[in-house]
Amino acid sequence: MAGFILKADNLHKNFDEFKAVKGVSFEIGEGEIYSLLGPNGAGKTTTISMLTGLLSPTSGNAYLNGFSVREDVNRVKEIIGVVPQEIALYPTISARENLSFWGKMVGLKGKQLSERIDIALEISGLADRAKDQVETFSGGMKRRLNIAVGLLHEPKIIFMDEPTVGIDPQSRRRILDTVKSLNENGMAVLYTTHYMEEAEELSDRIGIIDHGKLIAQGTQEELTQMVGEFDTIKLNIGEIENIEERAKKLCKLPKIENAFGENGDLMLQARDANEVLSEVIEHLNNVKIKIHSLKIQEPNLEAVFLHLTGRALRD
Amino acid sequence: MKPWTIALKDTLIAFRDRNAILLMIAAPLMISMIMGAAFGNMGGNTSPISEISLIIVNADKGELGKNFTEIISSIDVESSEGIKPLFAVEEYIDKDEAIAQVEIGKARGVLYIPVDFSTHVENRGESVNPPLLEVYTDPSASISPGIIRGVVQRIVNGFNTISIGNNVAVEQIFENLDENSAQEIYANLENLEEIIIAENESFGKVEGRRERIIITSKTLGAGEDLDLLGYFVPSMSIFFLMFAAFEGTRSILEEERDGTLHRLMITPTSIIEILLGKIGGTFLTGILQFVILVAISALLFGVHWSDSLLPLILLTIVTVIAVTSLGAFLAGFSRNANQAGILGSTLNLVFAILGGNFILTTAFPDWLTIISKLTVNRWALDGFSTLALSHGTLINILPNIAALLGMAIFYFTLATVLFKRRFIK
Ligand SMILES: Nc1ncnc2c1ncn2[C@@H]1O[C@H](COP(=O)(O)OP(=O)(O)O)[C@@H](O)[C@H]1O
Ligand SMILES: [Mg+2]
Numbered sequence: 001m002a003g004f005i006l007k008a009d010n011l012h013k014n015f016d017e018f019k020a021v022k023g024v025s026f027e028i029g030e031g032e033i034y035s036l037l038g039p040n041g042a043g044k045t046t047t048i049s050m051l052t053g054l055l056s057p058t059s060g061n062a063y064l065n066g067f068s069v070r071e072d073v074n075r076v077k078e079i080i081g082v083v084p085q086e087i088a089l090y091p092t093i094s095a096r097e098n099l100s101f102w103g104k105m106v107g108l109k110g111k112q113l114s115e116r117i118d119i120a121l122e123i124s125g126l127a128d129r130a131k132d133q134v135e136t137f138s139g140g141m142k143r144r145l146n147i148a149v150g151l152l153h154e155p156k157i158i159f160m161d162e163p164t165v166g167i168d169p170q171s172r173r174r175i176l177d178t179v180k181s182l183n184e185n186g187m188a189v190l191y192t193t194h195y196m197e198e199a200e201e202l203s204d205r206i207g208i209i210d211h212g213k214l215i216a217q218g219t220q221e222e223l224t225q226m227v228g229e230f231d232t233i234k235l236n237i238g239e240i241e242n243i244e245e246r247a248k249k250l251c252k253l254p255k256i257e258n259a260f261g262e263n264g265d266l267m268l269q270a271r272d273a274n275e276v277l278s279e280v281i282e283h284l285n286n287v288k289i290k291i292h293s294l295k296i297q298e299p300n301l302e303a304v305f306l307h308l309t310g311r312a313l314r315d
Numbered sequence: 316m317k318p319w320t321i322a323l324k325d326t327l328i329a330f331r332d333r334n335a336i337l338l339m340i341a342a343p344l345m346i347s348m349i350m351g352a353a354f355g356n357m358g359g360n361t362s363p364i365s366e367i368s369l370i371i372v373n374a375d376k377g378e379l380g381k382n383f384t385e386i387i388s389s390i391d392v393e394s395s396e397g398i399k400p401l402f403a404v405e406e407y408i409d410k411d412e413a414i415a416q417v418e419i420g421k422a423r424g425v426l427y428i429p430v431d432f433s434t435h436v437e438n439r440g441e442s443v444n445p446p447l448l449e450v451y452t453d454p455s456a457s458i459s460p461g462i463i464r465g466v467v468q469r470i471v472n473g474f475n476t477i478s479i480g481n482n483v484a485v486e487q488i489f490e491n492l493d494e495n496s497a498q499e500i501y502a503n504l505e506n507l508e509e510i511i512i513a514e515n516e517s518f519g520k521v522e523g524r525r526e527r528i529i530i531t532s533k534t535l536g537a538g539e540d541l542d543l544l545g546y547f548v549p550s551m552s553i554f555f556l557m558f559a560a561f562e563g564t565r566s567i568l569e570e571e572r573d574g575t576l577h578r579l580m581i582t583p584t585s586i587i588e589i590l591l592g593k594i595g596g597t598f599l600t601g602i603l604q605f606v607i608l609v610a611i612s613a614l615l616f617g618v619h620w621s622d623s624l625l626p627l628i629l630l631t632i633v634t635v636i637a638v639t640s641l642g643a644f645l646a647g648f649s650r651n652a653n654q655a656g657i658l659g660s661t662l663n664l665v666f667a668i669l670g671g672n673f674i675l676t677t678a679f680p681d682w683l684t685i686i687s688k689l690t691v692n693r694w695a696l697d698g699f700s701t702l703a704l705s706h707g708t709l710i711n712i713l714p715n716i717a718a719l720l721g722m723a724i725f726y727f728t729l730a731t732v733l734f735k736r737r738f739i740k
Contacts, residue, residue: 053581080581082578087574090328093331104317105317105320106583149578
């Protein structure tokens with residue numbers, strides 16, 4: 001088996017009394033895309049901060065290409081690229097000036113620097129806006145530039161912390177495609193998200209993180225097998241008030257394991273969908289809720305999270 | 316290398332920001348001008364070379380004063396709009412009222428012909444006290460004073476030569492005067508520029524030069540216009556240098572807030588290099604700001620900053636170092652960028668008032684003078700004033716340089732301690 005580019009070994013991080021990360025261990029192989037999937041506040045950013053040398057772990061250690069983040073943090077910084085969750089750019093100078101500055105900060109210069117800047121502009125699709133001030137960019141363009149900065153020195157592994165939060169579908173599509181094409185060129189990726197579809201689409205392996213702990217990890221198949229014996233029923237009932245409370249009430253029906261409601265959908269888990277369907281429909285009829293559509297779903301990561309935590313995976 | 320990259324980046328950001336430029340360059344110049352104008356000694360707008368408004372106060376009891384007035388009124392010049400009188404003459408009775416007209420800018424000059432003028436000339440200069448022709452000119456005008464003085468001078472020359480030696484009737488004197496002197500004046504007006512230059516050069520030496528008739532010339536307000544700017548421009552430059560420098564060091568906290576500081580820390584760059592770069596950028600921006608202010612004010616408004624360059628350069632450098640260090644201390648002390656902004660503006664204002672940027676420190680009581688001397692502003696301003704107003708040399712400002720350096724070291728040490736506690740774990 002190829003070596004690990006990253007190995008996190010029982011990382012802990014306390015902020016005073018509060019334990020934000022409680023023993024996270026995982027590995028990323030060379031050229032692998034690994035996603036940390038978890039809701040807001042799960043500890044994704046804190047974990048990345050420890051892996052990139054920004055925060056020192058309360059206990060545990062991590063190694064990048066064999067270098068410890070505790071002892072060899074400068075060697076670590078040379079091989080990693082980081083795309084922070086918040087857009088970290090200078091808004092009043094141009095895209096090219098931003099790239100040039102950050103390129104110099106990772107040690108690029110001269111011809112190599114300008115070549116890499118051109119490549120980065122190409123990748124992010126911003127070549128025609130290179131001279132414009134960043135503050136004139138849309139949210140999606142800023143996110144793309146934010147990523148491009150992290151790619152300048154062609155790192156062996158790139159950390160992307162929720163790079164698609166709050167942007168338009170096209171930019172999101174473009175970012176996901178960028179991640180894939182970078183990976184095809186051999187770059188390993190640590191990708192954090194709270195969108196299950198992104199984790200499903202991108203990842204070779206996925207770690208599900210909640211309350212500072214990795215509660216499950218593996219390939220998508222391995223993870224969904226965990227809920228293999230369950231059916232997930234998805235009912236579209238349209239936007240109604242108190243959808244979460246409706247879900248909780250449904251949970252009390254016999255044989256329903258888990259339930260949650262979101263964006264007009266009710267998601268229910270049961271060992272056998274057919275056994276519970278009639279009861280669910282009757283219950284909704286009684287409370288005068290109209291069902292627009294009904295689907296029995298293949299197990300997915302959302303279902304896994306629901307199964308493991310009894311909660312919905314969202315912010 | 317890395318600190319330099321960061322410093323250049325910050326300088327680029329500062330000079331790319333229109334608001335910052337407004338604050339760094341335009342505001343100090345504009346406020347200096349406004350303050351200068353408020354004291355009534357600004358201007359230098361072009362004076363018309365025809366119809367120069369001149370008030371004549373003719374107190375002479377005899378005929379000659381009237382005649383003098385007529386000569387002046389009859390001088391014509393060829394202007395772009397045809398033949399025009401050189402002076403638009405108005406006659407006043409009251410001298411003070413006439414002078415007031417000049418002070419409020421309604422007239423360019425006053426000629427006062429004294430009571431005993433005719434008597435004196437008719438006695439061919441044998442009276443004990445020669446009569447005193449008084450000329451008052453507008454200090455804000457650059458051309459008309461020379462013309463007024465030049466013309467009066469020439470007419471007087473005519474009186475003097477004619478009244479020496481020959482027993483000529485008064486009437487004849489004036490016929491001569493009319494034809495010769497007036498014509499000479501008229502001819503010479505073609506060399507107007509030379510007259511102005513010559514008169515302006517001899518201005519001030521005029522008094523007492525003539526035997527028979529003495530002319531005293533006064534520029535009202537005694538030419539304080541440049542001196543005022545020599546005080547206000549450095550003063551406002553220091554004040555706005557401080558604004559910009561505090562913004563510069565405050566950007567450390569802004570970068571912390573906006574996540575770029577974290578991103579910098581993820582690059583192979585130590586926090587010490589980053590902080591050095593940030594502080595260096597503030598210094599570099601401050602130096603550039605000051606150099607631009609010196610250059611613009613010297614070129615456009617003729618502000619005289621210093622007799623020689625070296626003391627000015629040294630004083631500028633230590634001033635910027637001191638202000639930057641104070642800013643660094645403030646940034647280290649503040650919890651976040653917001654707080655640093657509020658603290659910075661407050662401190663800036665308090666220091667400026669204490670340091671004499673707005674109020675002259677000469678009026679301060681002793682205890683306030685002591686407090687005043689604890690500010691960077693006071694030492695910097697005193698230094699620049701010494702160079703600009705008293706023609707000071709390097710020796711004269713050595714105490715200022717030493718005091719500013721001392722403050723810089725003090726604040727920088729404090730800043731280092733605070734930054735260490737904050738950023739280096
Ligand atoms: N500097 C900090 N001080 C105190 N608490 C923090 C700090 N950073 C993060 N936390 C807390 O740690 C938890 C995990 O945060 P984070 O790693 O940002 O989560 P995620 O990135 O998964 O949304 C959250 O509860 C957050 O409030
Ligand atoms: Mg996060």
